[in-house]
Amino acid sequence: MNDSLSFAHLEFEAGRFSHAIQFAQYVLAQEPEDVDALTLLGMASLCICEVNEGIDALERAALIRPLPRAVQIELAIAYGSAGRRLLSKDLLMTVATSGKVNSSELLRIAAGLEAIDYPRLAMEACRQAGILNPEQPEVHYQMGYYAEQCGHPAEICESLIRHAIGLDPRNIHFRIGLASLLIRLSRQTDAIEVLAAVIPERLDDVNCQCCLKRIANLFFDADDVQRARLCAARLKTLADQTSLPAENHFA
Template sequence: MNDSLSFAQLEFEAGRFRLAIQFAQYAVAQSPDDTDALTLLGMASLCACEVNEGIDALERAALLRPLPRAVQIELAIAYGSAGSRTLSKDLLMSIATSGKVSSSELLRIAAGLEAIDQPRLAMEACRQAGILNPERPEVHFQMGYYAEQCGHPAEICESLIRHAIGLDPRNVHFRIGLASLLIRLSRQDDAITVLASVIPDRLDDVHCQCCLKRIANLFFDADDVPRARLCASRLKKLSRRDSVPQQNHSV
């Protein structure tokens, strides 16, 4: 592995995707047929929301050597993001039915299918993940979400999400998901009960600004001013961070 590729890998693992792209581009310039460099360039580009650039790099890598299955899934999802929904669906379903996928990969496939408005296929992929790993809480949480998308009764969706929480009681994301469902059902008191055990303890794990607005309003309406203010403070911090212009790095 050349130095540029090593640096690209380190930056990618640290979540500094723009720097990872720059180093990977150097590596590709030095060795145009380096599939590792092309794959890393593609994945970093996708993580930086440069979808077309990511697709191009991964397609070039695929022409030289079969992509790892996890990378194939990300490429298939990227096609959907770029507007090629039929191609995305066909590739995701081909991988899902290959008989070689893990439960984690099936959950990722499910997310990709839901992103292209295929919630029933997403639910089936999730169900297959549950067959492989029935005690994995994410399976039941995602099943509950997709069940709602498919129009299944609210009590089924709620039961699935509550089962996920039973398997991972401290997961704030599961609890926010259930609270959001309960709010839509006009069950604000139940929603507050669901959140009370993790807010504010797990508030720093919440990065979704829409979620923070929703639960801040929920606590304000319930006259729980301390929790509401903590949610609003977290929201302000995230908004301020996202509004700071990204500096250009030279390497």
């Protein structure tokens, strides 16, 4: 592996995707058919929402050598983002039924299928992941989410998500998902109980501004001013970060 490609991989692993793209492009300027550079360029482009560029690079790589399963899944999801829903579904299902996919890959496939409005297929992929790894908390959480999308009774969705929380009690994302469901069911008191167990301790794990607004309003309405203010402070921190120049994001 040449130095530029090594640097590209390092930048990608560090989350500095624009820098990774630059190094990959430098490699490709010298070796246009370098599959590793094309794959890295494609994946890094997808990470910064340059979907068409990512698809182009990954398709070029696939013409030279078969893509790894995880990369095939990301390409399929990118097709969905680009509006090529049938192609996305076909590729996701091809990978899902290959007999070689692991539980984490099946969960990613499920997310891709749900994103293109195939929640029942997503739920089936999730169920298959559960067969492979029944103690994986994310399996039960996603099953609860897809069950709601498929119109299953709320108590089934709640039970599945609560099981995920039982397996991973400190996971604030699971708790936010359950709280959101409970709020939709007009069970604000139960939602507060679910969240109060991990807030403020796990608040820094929350990066979704919409979620923080929802939580802050929930605590304000319940007169829990301290927690509401902490949520508002975290929201302001994230808002300030997103307003910084792009280069500061990589500091």
